[in-house]
Amino acid sequence: MIKVRFAPSPTGYLHIGGARTALFNWMYAKSQKGKFVLRIEDTDIQRSSKEFVDEILASMKWLGLEWDELYFQSERFEIYKEYAQKLVKEGKAYDSSGAIILKMPKQEVKIYDLIRGEINFDTANFMVRCEDGLTVLDEEGNPVLKDEVLIKADGSPSYSFCCVVDDALMEISHVIRGEDHISNTPKQIVMYEALGFTPPKFAHLPLIMGEDGGRLSKRTGAVAVSDYKANGFIAEALVNYLLLLGWSPGNNQEKISISNAIKTFSIKKVNKAAAVFSMDKLRWLNGQYIKQMEDEKLVELLVPFLIEKNFINRDFNSQNLKSVVRLYKARLPTLLDFIDRAGFVFVDDITIEESLYKKYFSDDRKKEFCFLAERLSVVEVFDLNNAEQVFRAVTEDLGINTADLVHPIRVALTGSDIGPGLFETMVVLGKAKTVKRLKEAFK
């Protein structure tokens, strides 16, 4: 039975790197018909918080990474203590002013990593060092090995120890985690051996780097999964982007659902090299998902953003909203862009920037605008066809170039000189607002 786990620490939000680790664990479990365990590593009582636990659970659900079992390490302190004391009795660990410390044996440790192959360590390299960097020697002149803390002086267990005890007790078959954990794997293997447990198989995922090549940080883009949600990203798009970061179905496919991905997912095919996170590509992919999404679904996702902005209230007209959405769905990298670009539809009055005013309103078109407004105001059915016909007739009557009027009018109606076709925009805005904004543009 394949069983994997994702073990975040609730000392911060679920970040993009953790999400990728969780995703790969989840995919591996699903592809192998195994189980996915979520283990909250809240042994650091000071730094852990309920708020972060809730945020992590919510983010996991948002991404669609449901778990089969959920554990909290803070509820298992007695178990860890019991195993530590067992090691003391067996002479493999010792007390030191309240703490329990594992005696580090001098030995070679082999790790078989599913992604990287064999990795060799020698515990002789885990030496105690002075502040000046020199190694500490014993009476015979041999380096003193650094023993591992199992239980801290305050009685709380150390990370490595809980991890080993839990993985063994929870019967985790594969430990899939970030590459930053390679270095503490040999120490954990020593613990497995001391406890008489068989170590699981390991797979160390390449890290995700920021666009500057360094660590992923706030400077290089959002880090928390919840920020991506708040910034208008689609969960499926983020998952799609993340699963292609270090893995590929092998056929140059860029858009792939998680359910299709698990059909061909193989942990052995995961890349070894770290990947740089590209916000540009994520935005492009997100736009692809938005463009191909059902209108109803898109409206549903947009509603919370619109309500928050006070653009609509709870009894909004979903038919109207859907027509606005249709107009914009092909040009949205994120849901937030809809708020920015289509906001003019929902507010009573718009403001026109000084620069746009200068650029498009330097010629006084008050007469033309009002003339058009009058003609539009008597249109019975304010649809695309009629709006365009009236507009064309007006430009013909006035002997004016279409383009000379189109651009200033777009600015007058939307507050921007970029956007969809003018007549579609008018229809979506509605007759009343269109006429009003035309009349008031030159006031």
Place this chain on the structure above:
RNA sequence: GACCCCAUCGUCCAGCCUGGUCAGGACACAAGCUUUUCAAGCUUGCGACGCGGGUUCAAAUCCCGCUGGGGUCGCCA
């Protein structure tokens, strides 16, 4: 510094295991088409096997070294 990991376009990924197709796709960038502006879409272009040695008839692919990047060295997780 010590130990460990890694190395194909600016970025992500395919090709590597099982040497032999002008090294392929995507993002970004540039140009064109379309057009009522902006997107979207379509077409085209730009652009990489880090370096040096081997092995071989033949190396992106196998081996070694170098260089470069990253990770870890907490009674944090």
